[in-house]
Amino acid sequence: MDCPSYLSDDVIKLPSIPPPKRVTLIDRASNAGYFDALPLELCHSVLDLLDPQTVATVSCLNYKLYSIVSALKSFEETTAHAWRVLKILTVIGTISHFSVARLQAVLRSDRCHLCFAYGRSLHIPTCERCCFNCPSYDRSFTMLYPAIAEKYYGLTCEEAKRIPLCA
Numbered sequence: 001m002d003c004p005s006y007l008s009d010d011v012i013k014l015p016s017i018p019p020p021k022r023v024t025l026i027d028r029a030s031n032a033g034y035f036d037a038l039p040l041e042l043c044h045s046v047l048d049l050l051d052p053q054t055v056a057t058v059s060c061l062n063y064k065l066y067s068i069v070s071a072l073k074s075f076e077e078t079t080a081h082a083w084r085v086l087k088i089l090t091v092i093g094t095i096s097h098f099s100v101a102r103l104q105a106v107l108r109s110d111r112c113h114l115c116f117a118y119g120r121s122l123h124i125p126t127c128e129r130c131c132f133n134c135p136s137y138d139r140s141f142t143m144l145y146p147a148i149a150e151k152y153y154g155l156t157c158e159e160a161k162r163i164p165l166c167a
């Protein structure tokens, strides 16, 4: 799912980058390390827990890992159909907080995560589906500066450091 153009073009300034292109590699012998001992389904279960940038990095290590990642549905779907969302998450610095499996599930869903009404929008900082009304009424959508969050919620410095931040 792409984000609306008014959001990406007006609110978040994105560099002009074309969508990623699929590369076809020539089959060759290579070693996937510990992944060689696992069935493909378990390899994919492990990769599903990683964020998109890490999965992309793994795919660049060698041909065997590239072929394992190429067969990973969650990664393929998010990079093919939601590359602008991935770009926005990269620009605001939160992409490492979301696994490819979670991104796939959120992008495939059409329900608001709070009220289960039709959720057309994607709340980018938390990467959750939301309806038109919930962001106006639910305080969980509120964005705060870390210092204000510490004071308002009485967080310790250690707790405040664990809060995902947007650049």
Ligand SMILES: [Zn+2]
Residues within 6 Å of the ligand: 112, 113, 114, 115, 116, 117, 130, 131, 132, 133, 134
């Ligand atoms: Zn809602």
